[in-house]
Amino acid sequence: xxxxxxxxxxxxxxxxxxxxxxxxxxxxxxxxxxxxxxxxxxxxxxxxxxxxxxxxxxxxxxxxxxxxxxxxxxxxxxxxxxxxxxxxxxxxxxxxxxxxxxxxxxxxxxxxxxxxxxxxxxxxxxxxxxxxxxxxxxxxxxxxxxxxxxxxxxxxxxxxxxxxxxxxxxxxxxxxxxxxxxxxxxxxxxxxxxxxxxxxxxxxxxxxxxxxxxxxxxxxxxxxxxxxxxxxxxxxxxxxxxxxxxxxxxxxxxxxxxxxxxxxxxxxxxxxxxxxxxxxxxxxxxxxxxxxxxxxxxxxxxxxxxxxxxxxxxxxxxxxxxxxxxxxxxxxxxxxxxxxx
Amino acid sequence: xxxxxxxxxxxxxxxxxxxxxxxxxxxxxxxxxxxxxxxxxxxxxxxxxxxxxxxxxxxxxxxxxxxxxxxxxxxxxxxxxxxxxxxxxxxxxxxxxxxxxxxxxxxxxxxxxxxxxxxxxxxxxxxxxxxxxxxxxxxxxxxxxxxxxxxxxxxxxxxxxxxxxxxxxxxxxxxxxxxxxxxxxxxxxxxxxxxxxxxxxxxxxxxxxxxxxxxxxxxxxxxxxxxxxxxxxxxxxxxxxxxxxxxxxxxxxxxxxxxxxxxxxxxxxxxxxxxxxxxxxxxxxxxxxxxxxxxxxxxxxxxxxxxxxxxxxxxxxxxxxxxxxxxxxxxxxxxxxxxxx
Numbered sequence: 156x157x158x159x160x161x162x163x164x165x166x167x168x169x170x171x172x173x174x175x176x177x178x179x180x181x182x183x184x185x186x187x188x189x190x191x192x193x194x195x196x197x198x199x200x201x202x203x204x205x206x207x208x209x210x211x212x213x214x215x216x217x218x219x220x221x222x223x224x225x226x227x228x229x230x231x232x233x234x235x236x237x238x239x240x241x242x243x244x245x246x247x248x249x250x251x252x253x254x255x256x257x258x259x260x261x262x263x264x265x266x267x268x269x270x271x272x273x274x275x276x277x278x279x280x281x282x283x284x285x286x287x288x289x290x291x292x293x294x295x296x297x298x299x300x301x302x303x304x305x306x307x308x309x310x311x312x313x314x315x316x317x318x319x320x321x322x323x324x325x326x327x328x329x330x331x332x333x334x335x336x337x338x339x340x341x342x343x344x345x346x347x348x349x350x351x352x353x354x355x356x357x358x359x360x361x362x363x364x365x366x367x368x369x370x371x372x373x374x375x376x377x378x379x380x381x382x383x384x385x386x387x388x389x390x391x392x393x394x395x396x397x398x399x400x401x402x403x404x405x406x407x408x409x410x411x412x413x414x415x416x417x418x419x420x421x422x423x424x425x426x427x428x429x430x431x432x433x434x435x436x437x438x439x440x441x442x443x444x445x446x447x448x449x450x451x452x453x454x455x456x457x458x459x460x461x462x463x464x465x466x467x468x469x470x471x472x473x474x475x476x477x478x479x480x481x482x483x484x485x486x487x488x489x490x491x492x493x494x495x496x
Numbered sequence: 497x498x499x500x501x502x503x504x505x506x507x508x509x510x511x512x513x514x515x516x517x518x519x520x521x522x523x524x525x526x527x528x529x530x531x532x533x534x535x536x537x538x539x540x541x542x543x544x545x546x547x548x549x550x551x552x553x554x555x556x557x558x559x560x561x562x563x564x565x566x567x568x569x570x571x572x573x574x575x576x577x578x579x580x581x582x583x584x585x586x587x588x589x590x591x592x593x594x595x596x597x598x599x600x601x602x603x604x605x606x607x608x609x610x611x612x613x614x615x616x617x618x619x620x621x622x623x624x625x626x627x628x629x630x631x632x633x634x635x636x637x638x639x640x641x642x643x644x645x646x647x648x649x650x651x652x653x654x655x656x657x658x659x660x661x662x663x664x665x666x667x668x669x670x671x672x673x674x675x676x677x678x679x680x681x682x683x684x685x686x687x688x689x690x691x692x693x694x695x696x697x698x699x700x701x702x703x704x705x706x707x708x709x710x711x712x713x714x715x716x717x718x719x720x721x722x723x724x725x726x727x728x729x730x731x732x733x734x735x736x737x738x739x740x741x742x743x744x745x746x747x748x749x750x751x752x753x754x755x756x757x758x759x760x761x762x763x764x765x766x767x768x769x770x771x772x773x774x775x776x777x778x779x780x781x782x783x784x785x786x787x788x789x790x791x792x793x794x795x796x797x798x799x800x801x802x803x804x805x806x807x808x809x810x811x812x813x814x815x816x817x818x819x820x821x822x823x824x825x826x827x828x829x830x831x832x833x834x835x836x837x
Contacts, residue, residue, distance in 0.1 A: 215597040248588055248589030474815075
């Protein structure tokens, strides 16, 4: 049953800002991915006619609220963090679904929906037999997100403001992103960024590097994203770069686990065991939920990484990005081991 | 990826007619079900304000095309049967989702959507920790389904016309139901009915009895529905009644398996083993898919029951009513054992 949004007035643990998207998930073969011209494991931006064409050709699907930062916010709220989300939906069926789901998990979400223009964003997600996901996103109403949607007071109240790299694809969203980051820093808070996707990094490498070095305290990236950001061939080289740029970096490596680094401190964290990997959608987003929850509770980096792995493992054990199991219960042993509760 | 609808021109195995519904599935506790005033394991009809109120109070959800006969049609198409569906959606996001999913699995669906009035029907489904589902349905655009939506030629071309008992709740749908049944019988075809829900049987017991005795060749019911229909206390008594009323009856008993009866012929069929029962939504609907597929392929009753059990087992192994795994592959050994392919 529902929780209640936790952002009215008091302190916030994390403010998440991103593209508000409903996922449309279907099984597909490796051959399908090739035939559609998509790059496996990545996100491609598509326009409305392409979305229509791809959806018509797609197999039977299920729908679930998604969006990278939205998933992270949902995971944080499920863990018990005081969380708020900013993103733009339209006042249509999908927009109502997105709004319901994020509020129902206990995250505050008060961005007014667009009342005209394109419909709520959707992401067509093709899950191949190896459980890998390949995404084609129609941003729709997300195009309306701009600086006017950023409540500077909310960023000032949040211990961490978390931004998804996907926002960097649109100028108005980029301006919103920078406004939020500046508001957070002006209040002495921290700013976190997820690099989101290797192609997204390719599209915006120079400005991402500037952003990471100048505005980001906590960086999330997977291996291909961090290699692309610094244009290096080895994970260790990337690690040497990022430790100079950010206070904390959390780098995920799929089944190889993750590495958390802060200055001279490096922690290698094993991946959590999963019975059967069903769908990797949301793995990185939920890793960020666990990691940020640990930071918000004052845990050390190793415990933050452990919490991230636990949440990511839950996300990949079922179709869809957001938690189905009780994350609080799953996180309890790791919190206790870190001397927290 | 998509199949193509199989109803244009040629022979049809099964025509399914029902309420076209999108399911909204969320986890809930036993206490939640009581607090909401719902009867566990059954379906309650709700109006628009109640749907709004319940949805607001519901936990985070996922959406999946549903509707009892829609699920049966999807299962039939997934098995490879030539299948068509008749039902009424609105031209909104949920209506497009329903239309996409049923066509994408290979079922023909050409009922024109309503262009005004209430939105596409939705069913709020609460899945309790025991995997049982409790449903609250807002029929919305389904209220528009009437005799004018029944293509008599389609019923005449289908070996079996399958109707869900839920249609009996509205006069126009009831008239549509009877028109389809008469068209099927006039062409020498068979009519199948699912009793749908014990409360639905309670609401319409006398007219259901008349219907079953006078118009139904193949009856699907679970134990509580068949006991309610004949107002008897034992399953054996119900069996004696139904064997006189219908050519074939397939009676499901959850983990106790099912019984298929035709005159003096009685087959007791074990339930299929399931690793973990996640959500029973669609179990009866998918049992009907397998059973009807067997009948369409000329299998004996025992093989029909086995196919029903296999499809039901797949449905209860994940959230949502429609097949996620390859039903054709799952059914192959049972078909081969029955000398079919």
